[in-house]
Amino acid sequence: MSRKHKTLFRAYFAWDYEQELEELDRLSRQGWQLVKGGCFHSRFVKNEGQRFRYQLDYRPEVEDMGRYLEIFREQGWEYVNSTYNGWRYFRKAYDPALPEEEYQIFTDRSSLGEMTRRLRKLALALMAAALLMAAVEGVLLVMKPRLPQLILTGTLLFEGLVMAWGAGFMDAPEKHRGKAKSGYVIWVFLLVLVLGFGSGIYLMEQRHSSGVMYLGGIGDGSVTVEHWGEFDIVYKDNYYLSAETSAQSPLILSIVQEETGETVYSRELGTAGELPYIALEDEQMKLERGSYRIYLSDYYGETVAVNWSIE
Amino acid sequence: MKKGEPMSESYYYILLCLSKGPSHGYGIMSMTRELSGGEVRIGSGTMYGATGNLMKKGWIEEIFAQEPGEERRRLYRLTAEGREALLGEIERLKKMLAVAGEVMK
Known part of the structure; x- marks a missing residue:
């Protein structure tokens, strides 16, 4: 018996959301339909009888959820789910007769710009937090040079720079379009953070x-x-x-x-x-x-x- | 977008469609497509953001119509301020066209 469900642990940086959409479309063609999208893992169900196209909206604050979903429903979008941090997944049954614009939820530059600005703000906030902490750890490092302090400072600096890169990415998303990235890159980033913070804290605890x-x-x-x-x-x-x-x-x-x-x-x-x-x-x-x-x-x-x- | 600044196409068409009377989101979307000869489409993400922003400006408002035999429907209605903004934009566009006419003669 073939499997009916599967979970994929693919994750993308917020600014790579288009990569995720391409991946969802590809999986749908293969008969795997998204049931629940997530930041770090997504659930799929096998259904080869239908094909969907997906769209993602990043909108942490929806003032009126009823109105929001109604506007999507009216245009044939089925709401799949939202992640805890404000990504909203929608899908529409694929009909090859429909023009490509029917599968876009942002149809002008300014509304797409509003979304990329929200993403940019997020990346900048994370960058500021990481760099501020890196500065504090950096001062402590200068005052008392030691290995775990160096690891913590370096890890925070790395996190801040990746976020700065993401914010820069959101300034000109079209420049980066079409560059294929693996859904596992973010795990490498997270692994670096976990190893960095983990070893830094562990080594710090060993010293006293x-x-x-x-x-x-x-x-x-x-x-x-x-x-x-x-x-x-x-x-x-x-x-x-x-x-x-x-x-x-x-x-x-x-x-x-x-x-x-x-x-x-x-x-x-x-x-x-x-x-x-x-x-x-x-x-x-x-x-x-x-x-x-x-x-x-x-x-x-x-x-x-x-x-x-x-x- | 401030008062007197050029409007985005989506905002312009939403106001234009509602100048004929209240309508729901789908109505605005299909009327826009019709009026623009299929050139302008307002996707759901754009529509939600644009209607939300226009409501915040007070240019349109949400009303609920209870039609017999139908569910409660959410409609959008142009406000007096919205009509003024639309007329202002039309004036601006007319002026731009007139200038172009002068220059390109």
Whole structure:
């Protein structure tokens, strides 16, 4: 038994809606009739007895749905469905005797222009949102260079540029007409966004370690080295150490890689008149993947509380 | 399109058709085709946008006629302002033709 229904996961950029119409016409010729159009997937039913021609109207706000559908019905258009974001699918039974203009819903430049302007506005709004976010992420990237920030900024920039390209496309749609595009291009775009945002957020989450430690009470005046805490680094990147403590005498804070024993960071605290309160903020260091320990040396046994974090 | 600016063909024909009396969308569409000798067609998308814009301008209005034995029908009617706009456009076109007549003599 042959299949009666099928779902196609083809999707198009808003500005490529004519490509989608061509695709719907082609499928209709092959006997697959659209039942429900969608932005990312469409349902078809097998019916070889009839052929339809399709039209799409992008109109997120229809003031009077009754009047709207009536005007389409009057001219032989059957309403198929609307997508959540305002695309409206119509179809008309195909009759080869009818002139081609019978299958157009926009018959003058100004009304078609109104629709392309709505699409352009959409693309520009998305572009502005993406570029604004890219600018914010970009500032953070300059302040604290690190890999996930770079990925997020790049992804937003890419999204913004694609939208800018789309808006430019809507300025002169006729220039781009007839260039065949696959219905799967948008999935590549979405995949880039998902991978970009996903990996950026995931890598960001992997970076954070922090701890609190209280020491003290011994106070016999002997110099010791205390192990403050440890953390793991999952991937090589720039990391930022922040720490706060109060101490009465100078201390040395060091970070040592466990595997190699190498001291990757060391700083003398409290020698520049900073006592008794010492704070380190966003000390940049390049760390390889591995386990690290934080040590406090030249510690005189006084009571100190330490808060630290690595991002 | 502001007052006094050239009208699009669709707007012009919609107003022209309604100057004969109220009509529904299909009536406007077929009358336009007839009047223009088949040259001008008003598709559904264009019709919805144009009638909506003309209503916003107050040049046409929607009325519902209850004819015996028929369903409630939505009709469009030309308003006094709409008639004025149409006459203004006709004047503008006449002037343009007259100028062309002068120049091309």
